[in-house]
Amino acid sequence: EDQVTQSPEALRLQEGESSSLNCSYTVSGLRGLFWYRQDPGKGPEFLFTLYSAGEEKEKERLKATLTKKESFLHITAPKPEDSATYLCAVQASNTGFQKLVFGTGTRLLVSP
Amino acid sequence: DTGVSQDPRHKITKRGQNVTFRCDPISEHNRLYWYRQTLGQGPEFLTYFQNEAQLEKSRLLSDRFSAERPKGSFSTLEIQRTEQGDSAMYLCASGVGGDTQYFGPGTRLTVL
Numbered sequence: 001e002d003q004v005t006q007s008p009e010a011l012r013l014q015e016g017e018s019s020s021l022n023c024s025y026t027v028s029g030l031r032g033l034f035w036y037r038q039d040p041g042k043g044p045e046f047l048f049t050l051y052s053a054g055e056e057k058e059k060e061r062l063k064a065t066l067t068k069k070e071s072f073l074h075i076t077a078p079k080p081e082d083s084a085t086y087l088c089a090v091q092a093s094n095t096g097f098q099k100l101v102f103g104t105g106t107r108l109l110v111s112p
Numbered sequence: 113d114t115g116v117s118q119d120p121r122h123k124i125t126k127r128g129q130n131v132t133f134r135c136d137p138i139s140e141h142n143r144l145y146w147y148r149q150t151l152g153q154g155p156e157f158l159t160y161f162q163n164e165a166q167l168e169k170s171r172l173l174s175d176r177f178s179a180e181r182p183k184g185s186f187s188t189l190e191i192q193r194t195e196q197g198d199s200a201m202y203l204c205a206s207g208v209g210g211d212t213q214y215f216g217p218g219t220r221l222t223v224l
């Protein structure tokens with residue numbers, strides 16, 4: 001069964017204090033790994049898609065990387081507006097409809 | 113470019129009542145997904161449409177749940193005889209091909 005584990009569950013940072021979020025996965029053939037940001041009471045907002053080990057993608061203060069077993073979301077010099085829950089999801093290549101299997105997320109709080 | 117829209121945003125109902133939610137996907141997106149999210153958890157897959165055909169249903173989708181996508185445009189999710197355990201955020205996502213899924217704002221259901 002496809003599975004995603006995210007750590008830590010919660011992370012508190014000071015503004016400007018860089019850190020990384022981890023997403024470990026087991027999947028029967030990875031088609032894609034996705035990162036989303038979710039604010040309270042809202043739907044997930046797409047950030048990145050990674051397809052193969054060694055791939056990296058960047059957007060503003062965020063950088064996502066992928067290995068064969070895990071993905072990291074690096075946050076450089078975070079600002080209070082980066083506070084949100086970050087969700088990781090995998091898509092298996094053996095399903096025809098490509099459902100996403102999500103982890104439980106990392107709740108990030110950035111204090112000024 | 114309008115994103116995925118969902119209506120209503122909030123629904124409070126009494127146990128045993130029927131409820132219906134609507135999702136309007138991004139224009140020209142042929143794939144539409146329904147997910148359910150409870151507090152502190154990641155979204156869980158419920159069902160998938162490619163155009164008007166419902167191609168996959170999760171075991172989470174009991175026979176009290178039914179979804180339609182007439183003419184391959186908007187979709188509805190109906191829950192009959194609601195139970196307190198149905199209280200959750202119901203999320204709709206759409207996409208093209210098998211790639212990135214874009215989520216709507218969700219419908220929060222509270223069953224009293």
